[in-house]
Every structure is written in structure tokens, then in C-alpha cells.
Amino acid sequence: MDEAILKQVIEAVAQASPGGVPSAPAADAAAGFPLNNQQYTEKREQDVTSHCKAITEYVGSAMGDTVGLVIANLDRHLHESMGLDPRYRSIGIVSSRTGAGPQIMAADEAVKATNTEVVSIELARDTKGGAGHGCTIIFASEDVSDSRRAVEVALKELPRTFGNVYPCDAGHVELHYTARASLALEKAFGAPAGKSFGILVGAPAAIGLLMADTALKTANVEIVTYASPDKGTARSNEIIATITGDSGAVRQAVISARDVGVSVLRSMGHNPVSMTQSNL
Amino acid sequence: MDEAILKQVIEAVAQASPGGVPSAPAADAAAGFPLNNQQYTEKREQDVTSHCKAITEYVGSAMGDTVGLVIANLDRHLHESMGLDPRYRSIGIVSSRTGAGPQIMAADEAVKATNTEVVSIELARDTKGGAGHGCTIIFASEDVSDSRRAVEVALKELPRTFGNVYPCDAGHVELHYTARASLALEKAFGAPAGKSFGILVGAPAAIGLLMADTALKTANVEIVTYASPDKGTARSNEIIATITGDSGAVRQAVISARDVGVSVLRSMGHNPVSMTQSNL
Amino acid sequence: MDEAILKQVIEAVAQASPGGVPSAPAADAAAGFPLNNQQYTEKREQDVTSHCKAITEYVGSAMGDTVGLVIANLDRHLHESMGLDPRYRSIGIVSSRTGAGPQIMAADEAVKATNTEVVSIELARDTKGGAGHGCTIIFASEDVSDSRRAVEVALKELPRTFGNVYPCDAGHVELHYTARASLALEKAFGAPAGKSFGILVGAPAAIGLLMADTALKTANVEIVTYASPDKGTARSNEIIATITGDSGAVRQAVISARDVGVSVLRSMGHNPVSMTQSNL
Numbered sequence: 124m125d126e127a128i129l130k131q132v133i134e135a136v137a138q139a140s141p142g143g144v145p146s147a148p149a150a151d152a153a154a155g156f157p158l159n160n161q162q163y164t165e166k167r168e169q170d171v172t173s174h175c176k177a178i179t180e181y182v183g184s185a186m187g188d189t190v191g192l193v194i195a196n197l198d199r200h201l202h203e204s205m206g207l208d209p210r211y212r213s214i215g216i217v218s219s220r221t222g223a224g225p226q227i228m229a230a231d232e233a234v235k236a237t238n239t240e241v242v243s244i245e246l247a248r249d250t251k252g253g254a255g256h257g258c259t260i261i262f263a264s265e266d267v268s269d270s271r272r273a274v275e276v277a278l279k280e281l282p283r284t285f286g287n288v289y290p291c292d293a294g295h296v297e298l299h300y301t302a303r304a305s306l307a308l309e310k311a312f313g314a315p316a317g318k319s320f321g322i323l324v325g326a327p328a329a330i331g332l333l334m335a336d337t338a339l340k341t342a343n344v345e346i347v348t349y350a351s352p353d354k355g356t357a358r359s360n361e362i363i364a365t366i367t368g369d370s371g372a373v374r375q376a377v378i379s380a381r382d383v384g385v386s387v388l389r390s391m392g393h394n395p396v397s398m399t400q401s402n403l
Numbered sequence: 404m405d406e407a408i409l410k411q412v413i414e415a416v417a418q419a420s421p422g423g424v425p426s427a428p429a430a431d432a433a434a435g436f437p438l439n440n441q442q443y444t445e446k447r448e449q450d451v452t453s454h455c456k457a458i459t460e461y462v463g464s465a466m467g468d469t470v471g472l473v474i475a476n477l478d479r480h481l482h483e484s485m486g487l488d489p490r491y492r493s494i495g496i497v498s499s500r501t502g503a504g505p506q507i508m509a510a511d512e513a514v515k516a517t518n519t520e521v522v523s524i525e526l527a528r529d530t531k532g533g534a535g536h537g538c539t540i541i542f543a544s545e546d547v548s549d550s551r552r553a554v555e556v557a558l559k560e561l562p563r564t565f566g567n568v569y570p571c572d573a574g575h576v577e578l579h580y581t582a583r584a585s586l587a588l589e590k591a592f593g594a595p596a597g598k599s600f601g602i603l604v605g606a607p608a609a610i611g612l613l614m615a616d617t618a619l620k621t622a623n624v625e626i627v628t629y630a631s632p633d634k635g636t637a638r639s640n641e642i643i644a645t646i647t648g649d650s651g652a653v654r655q656a657v658i659s660a661r662d663v664g665v666s667v668l669r670s671m672g673h674n675p676v677s678m679t680q681s682n683l
Numbered sequence: 684m685d686e687a688i689l690k691q692v693i694e695a696v697a698q699a700s701p702g703g704v705p706s707a708p709a710a711d712a713a714a715g716f717p718l719n720n721q722q723y724t725e726k727r728e729q730d731v732t733s734h735c736k737a738i739t740e741y742v743g744s745a746m747g748d749t750v751g752l753v754i755a756n757l758d759r760h761l762h763e764s765m766g767l768d769p770r771y772r773s774i775g776i777v778s779s780r781t782g783a784g785p786q787i788m789a790a791d792e793a794v795k796a797t798n799t800e801v802v803s804i805e806l807a808r809d810t811k812g813g814a815g816h817g818c819t820i821i822f823a824s825e826d827v828s829d830s831r832r833a834v835e836v837a838l839k840e841l842p843r844t845f846g847n848v849y850p851c852d853a854g855h856v857e858l859h860y861t862a863r864a865s866l867a868l869e870k871a872f873g874a875p876a877g878k879s880f881g882i883l884v885g886a887p888a889a890i891g892l893l894m895a896d897t898a899l900k901t902a903n904v905e906i907v908t909y910a911s912p913d914k915g916t917a918r919s920n921e922i923i924a925t926i927t928g929d930s931g932a933v934r935q936a937v938i939s940a941r942d943v944g945v946s947v948l949r950s951m952g953h954n955p956v957s958m959t960q961s962n963l
Contacts, residue, residue, distance in 0.1 A: 178663060178666045178667060178670060180613055180663075180667075181666075181667055181670045184670070184671040184672070188572075188573040188574065188607060188671070189607075190573075190607055190609055190610065190667060190671055192609050192610075192612075192613050192667065194612075194613065194616050197616060198615075198616050198619040198620055200619060200625070200626050201612075201615055201616055201619055201626060201629070201644075204626055204629035204644075205612075205629060205631075216609040216612060216613075217609070218607040218608050218609030218610070218640075219607055220534060220573065220574065220606075220607050220640060245608070245631055245632040245633040246632060246633070246638075247534070247608060247632035247636075247638055247639060247640035247641075248528050248638040248639075248640075248808050248918070249534060249640045251532055251533075251534075251812075252531075252532035252811055252812035253811075254780060254807070254809060254811075254817070257534070257607060257608075257632075257640045258632075259607070259608040259609055259612075259631070259632060259640075259642075292748075293748040293750075293780065294748065294780060326780075327748060327749075327750055327778040327779055327780050327817060327819070328778050328805070328807060328817075328819040329750055329752050329776040329777070329778030329819055330750065330752075330778070332752075332754075332761075332765075332776060332819075333740055333752050333754065333776075335758075335761055336754050336757060336758050336761055339758040339760060339761055340758055345760070346760050346761060346764055349761070349764035349765060351765075351805055351819070352805040352806060352807035352817075352818075352819060352917065353805040353806070353917075356807075357632065357633075357638040358528070358638055358806075358807055358808040358917040358918055359807060359808075360778075360780060360807035360808075360809045360817045360819075361807075362819075364761075364764075383738060383740075386738045386741075387738060387740075387741055387750060387752065390738060390741045390744070391744040391748070391750055392744070458943060458946045458947060458950060460893055460943075460947075461946075461947055461950045464950070464951040464952070468852075468853040468854065468887060468951070469887075470853075470887055470889055470890065470947060470951055472889050472890075472892075472893050472947065474892075474893065474896050477896060478895075478896050478899040478900055480899060480905070480906050481892075481895055481896055481899055481906060481909070481924075484906055484909035484924075485892075485909060485911075496889040496892060496893075497889070498887040498888050498889030498890070498920075499887055500814060500853065500854065500886075500887050500920060525888070525911055525912040525913040526912060526913070526918075527814070527888060527912035527916075527918055527919060527920035527921075528808050528918040528919075528920075529814060529920045531812055531813075531814075532811075532812035537814070537887060537888075537912075537920045538912075539887070539888040539889055539892075539911070539912060539920075539922075637912065637913075637918040638808070638918055
């Protein structure tokens with residue numbers, strides 16, 4: 124009977140304290156990163172019921188503690204302090220604790236789909252104790268409905284773009300690929316508009332360097348930007364390289380970078396897994 | 404009987420492991436932030452008994468892993484390396500892992516009450532995995548007793564100033580208001596001395612922007628500074644705006660900013676609560 | 684009987700959830716820092732069995748989530764983007780989530796022992812939620828075997844150099860001493876080559892300042908560099924001072940700095956303990 128009680132109690136404790144008695148791989152993957160998409164959605168809906176007041180500026184939220192907001196008519200003085208183009212009165216904002224790459228990729232799809240401009244992309248050193256960035260992306264438009272639409276599109280893209288982020292307790296490997304870069308990628312990395320573009324991120328930083336080297340040797344691609352803890356990042360523990368070239372070459376380079384990055388984290392004894400579902 | 408044992412055991416486990424089986428709101432509020440003041444004091448006194456050696460430079464500690472130290476006669480070469488005014492031999496230091504706003508507000512009261520100057524305020528990217536800052540504030544005086552007194556006053560103010568910090572797992576909302584800004588606020592933000600002054604902080608950063616916009620639209624206040632992850636912060640995931648104006652207007656603006664900030668975090672499915680007790 | 688079940692269950696829960704019901708000092712020491720060396724090695728070997736693919740560039744890993752990699756023939760374009768001296772084709776990399784001092788000290792021994800140069804040392808704001816840095820150190824050589832050897836030596840030194848890091852939940856105290864500084868310390872801090880050299884680190888930052896003051900007053904040593912959250916760090920919550928002088932004086936100064944730093948953390952109610960074994 125003792126055994127039966129024991130089992131029952133452990134289950135009760137595990138249930139009462141999420142993460143209290145986790146299975147090892149799940150714990151590893153979740154370390155320093157938000158819940159996966161399914162868990163996240165559940166949690167949000169559950170919690171929200173009792174508290175939520177309707178805020179007209181609130182558009183929605185998504186993985187990575189990403190919040191989407193819209194301001195129809197930004198205060199004139201604030202507009203000046205932020206140094207925004209006075210042409211635009213309305214802004215949409217996508218802001219996260221975890222992730223810059225996924226949000227920038229999502230914003231790139233959003234500007235393609237809407238009549239907005241990406242006026243600002245700022246990176247914070249965050250990921251809630253992880254090795255990377257959070258970000259704040261501002262869309263601007265003359266009409267507020269365009270900014271709102273851009274935020275909606277970006278939030279909806281996030282489960283897809285987070286699919287190529289592979290976190291574990293020791294760091295993470297993150298990759299992004301698009302066949303046609305648009306204005307968000309141009310703003311963030313000087314990506315050549317309309318061309319294939321890839322982003323390679325590894326943490327601890329050395330992994331990003333090896334990923335970049337592997338990518339450049341695998342296929343006929345060019346390096347666009349190279350960022351490291353001292354330069355081009357918000358002092359994150361990442362090396363971030365971006366590449367361009369023919370569509371097939373960029374894709375092949377990105378995949379080879381992922382494989383070598385994931386293998387190094389595994390060699391370190393960890394088990395990086397996609398935050399949603401890989402789509403490369 | 405099984406039920407009774409179950410309950411007893413869960414209590415025992417919860418007691419043995421602080422935070423092990425917490426009630427949900429408490430866990431949310433504590434995420435990435437230190438214990439509230441009551442818990443903190445208890446913990447400190449308990450642990451200290453066996454280890455503590457008397458260090459004359461140690462003044463005390465407080466919430467946010469804040470330590471207060473005093474150096475009666477700072478080494479001359481160190482003085483130079485730090486670039487401090489050679490006039491002052493004695494310094495008092497308030498340094499924290501979590502919180503810059505609460506400590507700066509507390510330091511502002513301390514300079515009002517003592518014969519000291521605030522010679523340095525530095526922000527670190529910290530909060531122990533949270534989205535914000537830690538800080539290091541240096542008071543200087545000719546007589547060491549003045550610096551010591553300033554540190555004591557500042558530490559004593561912290562439970563009050565932390566009352567307007569509302570953390571949750573996704574970020575935080577933080578507000579500060581004073582009817583009369585003094586030298587610490589002037590040093591940190593260029594606050595006009597003797598005037599009403601308010602600080603608005605939101606994380607993830609977008610929340611701070613919406614709070615600033617709301618404050619400026621609510622009452623007749625002027626923006627003094629605007630800081631974001633790329634500029635004016637230590638790459639924290641915050642937007643920080645400061646405002647001035649008539650006393651009633653600043654207070655009203657700060658309260659409206661708090662309400663909108665807290666509502667956004669709630670819409671995201673979280674439950675931000677004051678770290679001690681709100682005093683706005 | 685209830686008591687017996689209770690005890691059995693608590694043990695079971697503690698076992699199932701590492702860190703779930705820890706003894707106080709262990710929990711304190713581990714906060715925000717990786718496992719100690721013994722635990723780490725065990726964990727790594729256990730996890731690695733099923734996943735590991737052989738990557739020729741992978742040299743090994745060590746405490747602080749430190750990874751050692753080697754690239755025999757760095758891509759020419761990447762070489763340019765990184766701004767490295769074109770003379771060297773091969774690089775070795777030591778990159779960590781936790782720790783800059785221990786890795787720099789280890790790299791200093793590695794350059795003494797091998798035919799390599801330290802071409803880059805970058806600091807990230809990391810320690811996985813702790814107050815300090817991660818780092819990325821690049822060795823370069825004409826022959827890849829030299830770079831590989833340097834990485835191997837550095838990884839092997841880490842358990843020793845981590846011995847003088849004393850973490851606890853509130854911050855950490857870290858010290859390093861060498862009788863003869865070499866090229867890694869020269870690169871990182873402008874250490875005078877061949878002379879005795881000491882590094883003093885305290886977090887929250889105020890502790891580092893008191894440690895520096897104590898060191899300078901204890902023995903006849905000179906300050907070489909002084910770094911604080913705003914200047915010279917990657918916005919970490921540390922004050923870092925480096926000192927030089929006669930061998931005995933530097934050693935004595937470092938020890939006195941350690942004692943005062945550890946005492947302050949204890950006064951705050953914490954119990955900082957060496958991550959491996961002190962060797963001062």
C-alpha cells in the first residue's frame with residue numbers, strides 16, 4: 124500500500140508544481156524558453172478568463188512572451204522622442220521576451236502582406252535567462268487598420284518561425300530561411316530585397332561561428348552580416364551570421380549549419396529540440 | 404486516510420522546498436524577482452546566524468538583493484580610476500541585482516535627508532533572469548557618517564518604493580512618483596529639481612511605450628526622457644519614460660499608465676502584483 | 684507509520700526532481716551556475732550515449748557550459764568579416780555561458796603551453812540568469828594541431844580556475860591570481876607580460892568595489908584596470924579590478940579581497956562556496 128500512496132503523492136506533487144518532477148528531455152528543451160505552443164495557448168486561455176479587461180490597443184500575444192499592440196494616434200511628443208518619421212500617425216508593435224529572429228521573420232511576412240513600413244527594430248538582451256535576445260519591432264502606417272493587420276499577421280506567423288529554434292539548457296541553435304527577403308529583413312540586417320536570405324544563430328557563441336563556417340563551405344552563398352557578443356548583438360551569447368545567394372544554395376547552407384550546431388550541443392550532452400515543428 | 408496523508412505530505416514537501424508547490428499567483432509574482440519583504444527578512448535572519456562576520460563597511464541589505472556598503476576613506480588610486488570628484492573621501496554604495504527605479508527613488512529621499520551628493524548611478528542588465536536592471540548608486544561625502552546615513556535611509560525606503568513594481572513571469576510594470584525631485588533623479592534622468600516627477604517602466608518593451616502614450620494623453624505632463632532597449636538602457640527589455648508637470652497631473656498620468664500596463668500583462672494571461680504594497 | 688511514509692515520499696520526490704528538496708547550501712551555491720565538476724561530468728556522459736554524432740571540430744566541453752571547438756581552415760570570407768589576421772588559417776575557440784575570468788586564466792596557461800596566439804576575447808552578458816559574463820576566446824595558429832592543443836589545455840585548466848569562483852543566489856565573488864601573466868591576460872586586460880597579476884570580481888557590483896579598495900589597502904599593488912556595469916563590462920552586475928605588483932603582494936591582496944567579498948555575501952544571508960576547490 125505504501126507504494127500506491129507513494130505513486131499517488133508523486134503524481135499529485137508533479138501536478139501541483141508544473142516542472143516539479145519533469146521528464147528529462149522536456150526539462151532540457153524548456154530551459155530558459157517559454158512553453159511550446161500548445162501548452163502556451165492552453166495556459167493563456169485558462170488564466171485570462173478571470174482577469175482580462177478589454178484594452179483596445181491589445182491585439183494579441185504569442186510564443187516567446189510576445190505581445191502585439193497598436194496605437195492609433197501616437198502622442199506627438201512621444202513620436203518626436205522616439206525619432207519616428209512624422210508622416211505616420213499609427214503604429215503597431217510586436218515585442219517579446221524570447222526571440223528576435225522568429226519575430227523579425229514574422230514581421231517580414233507581415234510587411235509583405237500589408238500596407239505598412241517597419242520603422243524600428245530594437246534588440247534587448249533577454250530570453251529570460253537564456254543566451255539570446257528579445258525584440259521590439261514597430262510597424263507604422265497612415266491608417267491604424269494596416270498596423271493592426273501587420274501585428275496580427277506577425278503573431279500568426281510565430282509558431283512557424285519558432286519551428287527552427289532548437290533550445291536546450293546549454294544554449295540554442297536557430298535558423299531562418301526565406302526565398303524572398305522583404306523590408307523587415309532589410310531593416311534588421313541589410314538583406315538584399317527580393318533575394319533568398321538565411322539567418323544562422325548559435326549559442327554559446329562559438330557554435331554560431333562553426334555554423335557560419337559550415338554554411339559558407341557547404342554551398343555557394345555570400346555572408347551579409349556577422350555579429351558577435353561584442354559587436355552587432357545586445358551582448359547576447361550568440362554569433363549570428365546572415366547569408367544570401369541562390370534559393371537552393373541558401374537553403375542547403377542553412378540546413379548544414381543546423382546539423383552541425385545541433386550536433387555540437389548534443390556532444391555537450393544536451394538535447395536541443397524544435398520549439399514547435401521544424402520546417403526546413 | 405490516504406487523502407490525509409496526501410495533504411500532509413504535500414505540505415511537508417512545500418515547506419521543505421520553498422517555491423516547490425506554490426500557489427499560482429505567488430509563483431507568477433515571484434518569477435525572476437526576489438522574495439517579498441517579509442519573506443526576505445525572515446530568510447536573511449535565519450541564514451545569517453551561523454556565518455556572519457562583522458564587516459565595518461557593511462551597512463545592511465534589503466529587497467532586490469540590495470546591499471548597502473560604506474567606505475570611509477576610498478583608496479586614492481581607486482578614486483582616480485573611478486573618475487570621482489577628489490573632494491570627497493567617503494562613499495556610500497547601494498547596489499542591487501533587481502531594480503533600478505526603486506533604488507534611485509530611495510536614493511532621492513536619502514540625498515534630501517543627508518549631507519551627501521549622488522556622484523554615480525550605473526545600471527547593469529540584471530533582475531536575475533527578469534527583463535530589467537540592477538543598479539549601483541554611489542553617495543559621496545566629506546564625513547563618512549553622512550554617507551552611512553544616506554545608505555541607511557535608502558535601504559529603509561526600499562520596501563515603499565518596491566510597492567509600485569508589479570512583476571509577473573512575462574515581464575513587469577513599474578511606476579514611481581514624487582512630488583519633489585531631488586539630486587538622485589536629476590543625476591539619473593535630468594529631472595528638474597524640486598518639481599513633480601514620474602517614471603514609467605514596462606516590459607516587454609512595447610508595454611512601456613503604450614504606458615508612456617497613455618500617460619501623455621491622460622494629463623498635461625511633459626516627457627523628460629525616453630529610453631528603449633537600444634538607447635538609454637543597459638539593453639534591458641524595457642521602455643522607460645519619465646515625465647514632469649504639476650503634481651496632480653503627474654500622479655494622474657502615472658496611475659493611468661499603471662492601469663494600462665497591468666491590463667496588458669493580464670491580457671497576456673499573467674497576474675502582476677505589487678512586490679510589497681502599492682502607494683499610488 | 685504516517686511519519687515513515689512521509690520520509691520515504693520526500694526522499695522519492697527529492698530524487699525524482701533534482702533540486703526539488705535540496706539542502707540549503709547546495710541550492711545556494713548552484714543558483715544561476717552550472718553543476719560542479721563531478722556532477723557535470725556524470726551528466727554529460729550519461730546523456731551523450733544515445734545522441735552524439737562525431738563532429739571533427741568538437742574538442743570537448745567543461746564546466747560553465749564551456750565548449751571547445753577547432754576550425755582547421757576558416758572560410759576566407761568569414762575570416763574577413765571577423766577582422767582576424769589573415770596570417771592564421773586555423774582557429775581554436777573556447778566559448779562559455781558562465782564565466783569569463785576562469786576561461787581567460789585557462790587560456791593564459793594554454794598560450795604559454797602552445798604555439799598559438801589569442802586573437803580575440805569577447806564577453807557576453809550571461810551566466811544563465813546570474814550576475815556575470817560568458818566569454819568567447821579565439822586562439823589562432825598556422826597549424827591546426829596547435830589550436831586544438833590550446834583548446835584542450837584550456838578546457839583541462841577550467842576545474843582549477845573555477846575553484847576561486849564563489850557563487851550564491853545574491854551574486855558572486857571571483858578571484859584569479861597568476862605569478863606570471865601571459866598573452867591572454869595581456870589581450871583581455873593589458874596585463875604586463877611576465878608579471879604577477881590578479882583579478883578581483885564582485886557582484887552585486889558594490890562588492891567588487893569594496894574588494895578592490897581592500898586589496899589596494901592590504902598590499903603594495905597597483906591597479907591595472909577598473910570595470911563597472913557602465914564601462915568595461917558587457918553590462919554585467921560586477922565591478923572588476925585587476926592588479927599587478929610583486930608576487931607575494933598580489934597574492935595577499937587577492938586573498939584579502941576574497942575574504943571581504945565573501946563576508947559581505949554572508950552578511951546578506953547567503954553562503955557562497957567555491958565551485959570546485961579553492962587554490963589560493
